[in-house]
Amino acid sequence: MINQIYSNKGDKLKGRQLPIMYSSREHSFFTISGNLATQTPQAVGWAMASAIKGDSRIAATWVGEGSTAEGDFHSACTFASVYNAPVILNVINNQWAISSFSGFAGAERTTFANRAVGYGLAGLRIDGNDALAVYAATQWAAERARSNKGPTLIEHFTYRAEGHSTSDDPTAYRSAQEREEWPLGDPVNRLKKHLIALGEWSEEQHAKMDEECAQQVKAATKEAEKNGILGHGLHHPFRTMFQDVYEDLPWHLEEQAKQAKREREIKWPGEEPWS
């Protein structure tokens, strides 16, 4: 996963995608493109295909509340409803789409869960910072989908504490203390407290787990850095730029690949070979 973030020579996506746009067919994890809400009708289509083939597998997709304004989301809800597709449509309402508050997606008039009503879908609105609520709602929706009772739209009401990305500064558009004033708390802390109250967990265990996770990420990062980091060499071979555009390389790409090869020899003489 960290190889993918670095777009290095160990990245199984061959350095072609922005960070965290993972893909893992092995885990039934579909790669999103980075365009907005396009994954929603695709998930419905996947679910329709599963139903067409008499498969028991279901699809789930996630979209931010801001992107529900896209036509694709409307298409997804319509198709899910019309074909009773075994799909869960999750809306992560974290209240901020970069600098635009959820009102720009219509949140001042109604909830996102309420959208379900107009399509005749089941709609749930849950505390997205309550891990148990998320689990229960998802399990309920999955069961519904599996037993052919239809699609469910779940609004996860939550809060984006950090910026949209590492290049975003939220203090430029919202109050600096808003994050502290958010009443529903950090979901990991809440689950921790709950488990401690049940006697199933302790502060010590939690601290240990935190440390282990941090170490694991650190170690993986160090390991991945051996494969290079973006912009500092050690990418996939140049010829991969032209691969997978089509199943077979057409003549025009073959010609362009020759030009790229020539340029490489001039721009980076002596570097790793073309293929």
Next chain:
Amino acid sequence: MSGTKTKATGAPETGSGETTERRLNMIEAINDALDIMLQRDDDVIVMGEDVGYFGGVFRCTAGLQQKHGRTRVFDTPISECGIIGVAVGMGAYGLRPVPEIQFADYIYPGLDQLISEAARLRYRSATEYIAPMTVRSPFGGGIFGGQTHSQSPEAIFTHVAGLKTVIPATPYDAKGLLISSIEDNDPVIFFEPKRIYNGPFSGYYDKPVKAWKTHPDSVVPEGYYKIPLGKARHVTEGDQLTVLTYGTMVHVAEAVCADKGVDAEILDLRTLVPLDIEAIEKSVEKTGRCMIVHEATRTSGFGAELSALVTERCFYHLEAPVERVTGFDTPYPHSLEWAYFPGPVRIGDAIDNLLKD
């Protein structure tokens, strides 16, 4: 037919070694291809607005739902974005969807799903997921369809890395190319020239309409056969000039060349991406003159690409500047359709220009 030597496609390989003299129009040929592919491959599904119960506004899917069932052939909501979007998901699952967009003019709401999703899925997932869909859509004018039922937007798609664009011009080709497109593992835009669904059109709008049954390429054998993508067809062989064209304009160009007594070599490109550059080079090198004919608007049309390729690759063989005959850069007019259409007069002028020295 002075000057042109029409080359019939001839008896195709069917695998069984037998051919049947059966004449179909383009609609029937397309229907036949879909029927065969639905039968051969359980992963093929056909969907679109009005394609199921009704059988399509042009009847291309008539009878298919009755034969193959409602889970294989079905109607969709009026949402091109949704149709292409779910087709991407179905492709990722492992199906081979054949969505129909009722008119090419309606395809624009689906562009994001085509350009950013279907066309890029293989690349961005490093082959983990593909979008092996064939988007069928009737395109082009000549039927008094006005601005929203007449457009030829092929150049929008040829500009997109990862898409293939296929345009048949005869019933025989429509069937073989559609089967190839459906079996292709890349997303294919399959534009059907609707003006010639029922008969080849000469471009002389005031003359009686011909039916396909008198045309040699309306002989469509039964059963499975393929025409490879990326291979042009020689409509006529000739020495005076090369005509690069596709779709309806193949027939218009052929009629005009015949009427003018020009010994033209007409290439029906059949596939725009990937393009049969070899056939183009060979022909232009032989004739030294090249006319490109398409119905789409001129600026940044596919003719611009063809003209650039011919100029780059055959410049020293050219005896005259390349001529482009196209639609005008206006919205497709309704009442002035025949003033807009690149018909015999416009093509005739281009031929005269090419041959004047």
